[in-house]
Amino acid sequence: MPANHLDVDFVRQCFPTFAEPLAAKTAFFENAGGSYVAGDVIDRLMHFYRVNKVQPYGESEILRVAGEQMDAGRQSMADLLGVPVGNVTLGASTTQNFNTLAHACAPLLNSDSEVIVTGQDHEANIGAWERLCQRTGATLVTWPIEPDTCELALSTFKALLNRNTALVAMTHSSNIIGSVNPVSEVIELARANNTRVVVDGVSFAPHQWPDIPALKPDAYGFSSYKTYATHMGVMYVADDFLSELEPQCHYFNIGYPQKTLDTTGPDHAAIAALAGVGDYFSRSHQHHFGDSKASLYEKAQHVSSLMHAHETILCDQLLDGIRDLPIRILGRTQSEGREANVALTSQKHSSAKLSKALAEKDIAAGHGDFYALRLLESAGIKNTEDGVLRISMSHYNTSDDVQRVVDVLRAIH
Ligand SMILES: Cc1ncc(COP(=O)(O)O)c(C=O)c1O
CATH class of the missing domain: 3.40.640.10 (Type I PLP-dependent aspartate aminotransferase-like (Major domain))
Structure with missing residues (x-):
């Protein structure tokens, strides 16, 4: 029976980083900066x-x-x-x-x-x-x-x-x-x-x-x-x-x-x-869809749909959890038509302070201009060095990770 949702426990087992104490305690939202590396890639390397x-x-x-x-x-x-x-x-x-x-x-x-x-x-x-x-x-x-x-x-x-x-x-x-x-x-x-x-x-x-x-x-x-x-x-x-x-x-x-x-x-x-990367997509395809003669291209597309559906749920969880706070979410405030990569500024705190408050709870989410300086300027962000707080998800993030972000942002607003 093909899976209709991503098995996140399985996915996390495919990333050896999660077995390390540092990553195990961290809710990681710096994915747009660079993701964790799949075990299959590390093995080949x-x-x-x-x-x-x-x-x-x-x-x-x-x-x-x-x-x-x-x-x-x-x-x-x-x-x-x-x-x-x-x-x-x-x-x-x-x-x-x-x-x-x-x-x-x-x-x-x-x-x-x-x-x-x-x-x-x-x-x-x-x-x-x-x-x-x-x-x-x-x-x-x-x-x-x-x-x-x-x-x-x-x-x-x-x-x-x-x-x-x-x-x-x-x-x-x-x-x-x-x-x-x-x-x-x-x-x-x-x-x-x-x-x-x-x-x-x-x-x-x-x-x-x-x-x-x-x-x-x-x-x-x-x-x-x-x-x-x-x-x-x-x-x-x-x-x-x-x-x-x-x-x-x-x-x-x-x-x-x-x-x-x-x-x-x-x-x-x-x-x-x-x-x-091919090994990882194949392994994930086998886990979710069983044995298959599909090409690597087809497997990547199928697995990616599951990943994206999972991230969409997390994205809504985040947006629903913070929408009423005194913050500005750049771009869409619901998940439809957007990726789970959310940048925001606060009316109460600098982005640096938000990032620090999250870090104190072992949540990794950076702030700054992320080399999109011209965009931040035209979006009316005056202090581009402080920039935006960015919460960037990957398919290995969990609902618990997102709840930790929501709890910190709610507590300080
Ligand atoms: C949207 C986007 N384009 C281009 C780049 C540049 O990629 P690279 O770091 O591989 O040069 C980045 C890097 O963060 C990015 O986020």
């Missing part, structure tokens, strides 16, 4: 370091098996995303991947071109495009947030899109606002206009595994250290877009699609360990 931490590929067995593990890591990530391995760039981070992508887009722009960025994005998906515009003479256009909701209105985008728009860089969901943005609609409008769309999925992917075959973006990036794995940036780039870009790799690596935008040669073990 340890195996690589313990058994074959060598320069991979070669004739000798120890070199060969190291290379095979890296290939498996890459392949597993591509399979989870349902895309060919050649379309996946693995870099040190999403900031680095987007910066590299922006450099590679230089030949596509001229002084007549326009690039749209949003007022809701993390700096990683604004600054790189701003610098590209400065280098090429193109114009940077900002799709602003709505003053009352902090959301991105499609009608505003439609008014900005014109025949000079070469590229749109937008977030799937902001690390502060949490609303799921109308990315499909933007891609459809952009495609009809010969405009490329680069999607930042860093804050979305930990809550809903991206469905790239359905979305069909030109490029999509997210960070695997927020999806239960090693510290890397994962970036999909579609074939026709990739073929237009200026390669950023060593000249002799041109022609190897997955190396086109590889400027770092990231940690071999960290790449190998990505196969652990």
Whole structure:
């Protein structure tokens, strides 16, 4: 009988961190900063370091098996995303991947071109495009947030899109606002206009595994250290877009699609360990749905639906528990259409004080601008250094974790 809800006890057993006293006593809500790591990933990482931490590929067995593990890591990530391995760039981070992508887009722009960025994005998906515009003479256009909701209105985008728009860089969901943005609609409008769309999925992917075959973006990036794995940036780039870009790799690596935008040669073990994400989704699928011949892509989508449904319940529990307090919740005040990533400010206390009050009860939730400085400024937050308190959930959080947050926030308001 397939499960209709996530077995959180099972999930927590898959994360060895919870067996450690520190994590066991902590209610962890810093997930948007970086998630805990699945045991399957840790096992793969340890195996690589313990058994074959060598320069991979070669004739000798120890070199060969190291290379095979890296290939498996890459392949597993591509399979989870349902895309060919050649379309996946693995870099040190999403900031680095987007910066590299922006450099590679230089030949596509001229002084007549326009690039749209949003007022809701993390700096990683604004600054790189701003610098590209400065280098090429193109114009940077900002799709602003709505003053009352902090959301991105499609009608505003439609008014900005014109025949000079070469590229749109937008977030799937902001690390502060949490609303799921109308990315499909933007891609459809952009495609009809010969405009490329680069999607930042860093804050979305930990809550809903991206469905790239359905979305069909030109490029999509997210960070695997927020999806239960090693510290890397994962970036999909579609074939026709990739073929237009200026390669950023060593000249002799041109022609190897997955190396086109590889400027770092990231940690071999960290790449190998990505196969652990596939192991984790498979293990979770087996637990919840039984034996199955589904592909890794399908398994990830099925398991992700359970994760998301669980997080939605937690998100409502939080929002229902604090809605009547003298606080400002940025973005939607109910879970529909948003991720369980809630930023708020208090009318009574600084965000630093809120974070400290939570920390005193072993609840981890940070405060600040979270590198979305421009967003905080346009949302009218004057002290951006104090910024917002962010309560960011993952599927391994429990109702008890959320109740602890609600109790502290209620007690001090
Ligand atoms: C929404 C969003 N985009 C981009 C980034 C940058 O990701 P990375 O740390 O991998 O460079 C972050 C990091 O927190 C983020 O939250």
